[in-house]
Amino acid sequence: MSDVLAVGSIAYDTVETWAGKRSEVLGGSATYFSVAASLFSKISVLAVVGDDFATSDIDMLQNKGVDTSSIIKKEGKTFHWSGVYPKNGDAQTLQTDLNVFETFNPIIPEEKRDIPILFLGNIDPDLQYSVIQQMNRPKCIICDTMNFWIDKKRESLIKTVSLVDVLVINLTEIKLLSGKKDLIEAVNKIHQLGPKVIIVKNGARGANLFYDNKHFVMPACPVDKVIDPTGAGDSFAGGFVGFLAKSLRDKDGIDFKMLKRASVYGNIVASYTIEDFGLDKLKNVDHNMLESRFSNFQDFVSF
Numbered sequence: 001m002s003d004v005l006a007v008g009s010i011a012y013d014t015v016e017t018w019a020g021k022r023s024e025v026l027g028g029s030a031t032y033f034s035v036a037a038s039l040f041s042k043i044s045v046l047a048v049v050g051d052d053f054a055t056s057d058i059d060m061l062q063n064k065g066v067d068t069s070s071i072i073k074k075e076g077k078t079f080h081w082s083g084v085y086p087k088n089g090d091a092q093t094l095q096t097d098l099n100v101f102e103t104f105n106p107i108i109p110e111e112k113r114d115i116p117i118l119f120l121g122n123i124d125p126d127l128q129y130s131v132i133q134q135m136n137r138p139k140c141i142i143c144d145t146m147n148f149w150i151d152k153k154r155e156s157l158i159k160t161v162s163l164v165d166v167l168v169i170n171l172t173e174i175k176l177l178s179g180k181k182d183l184i185e186a187v188n189k190i191h192q193l194g195p196k197v198i199i200v201k202n203g204a205r206g207a208n209l210f211y212d213n214k215h216f217v218m219p220a221c222p223v224d225k226v227i228d229p230t231g232a233g234d235s236f237a238g239g240f241v242g243f244l245a246k247s248l249r250d251k252d253g254i255d256f257k258m259l260k261r262a263s264v265y266g267n268i269v270a271s272y273t274i275e276d277f278g279l280d281k282l283k284n285v286d287h288n289m290l291e292s293r294f295s296n297f298q299d300f301v302s303f
Contacts, residue, residue, distance in 0.1 A: 002044035003245040008121020010047040014082040019227045025278035029121035032231035036238025038064040041245040046070040050078040076100040108134040122146040125157040142166040162194035170201040221271035232270045239269030
C-alpha cells in the first residue's frame, strides 16, 4: 500500500519567465507534489487527464515509483495553464483552460481508502471535503489552497480546513483567510479553525512553521540561478509530506523536531524545482543530491 494519497491537478503549462518561455510542459499540483514526495515515500495519485496526455509522462511518474492507477483519462484535453513571471513578483495568469478538469469528481477506490496520509492539492474545497469523507480516518490530512477558493468558496474552505491536521498556505492567503494583517494573529485565528500545524510559504523569503505554540523560521535554500518558480510550493509540500510519511512509518506521533526536518527537506526539494523549467531538474534529483544540499543548507543557517 502507498504511504500517501495525493489528490489534485495534472496539467500542461505554458510558462514565460525572465529566462525564456516553454510551452506545454508537464505541471499541475499533483504532478509536482508526487515527484517530490516520491523521493521519500510511496505515492498514489488521483487526478484526471485528457486523451492528449502523453504516455511518456505517465511513464516518467511510474519510473519515480508513483502509483498512477487512479489517474483517469477522459475524452478531451488536459487542464492547461498559461502564465508569465515578472522579474520580481508573483505569476500573472494569462489563460486557464480547465478542460477535463472542469468536471473532475474524485472517487477514492476502496483499496486506497486506508492509505494513512492524505494530501489535498489546491482544488475546489467541496471536492477536498468529499475526499476526506471517503477516506477511512487517515493518520494525517494535509491541505493546500489558493486565494481563488478563499474569495469564491470561503465557507466551504473553512469547513474543510476544520478537518485537516496540516494547512499549507502562503502569506497573502493566510491573511486573506483569517482577516488578520499580522502573521501571528492570522496563524492563531487559523489554529482555532482546526489545523494543528500551519506552514506559511513566503516565496523567496522562505517559510514559517507553527505547531504547539512553537515557531520555526526558515529562509529559502539559496541557488545560483532561478529559472522557473512554477511548482515550487507544490514541490515543497511534496518534500515535506513525503518525509513526514517516511517518519511516521517508524513513529506514531508528530513532534516539532520531525516537522522542522520535514520542512527543511521540502525547502531543499523546492530549490531544485526552480532551477529549470517544469520538472526538468526535479525529476532527476536523487538522494545524494538531496543530502548534499541538505548539508550545505545546515552550514548556511547554523551559527
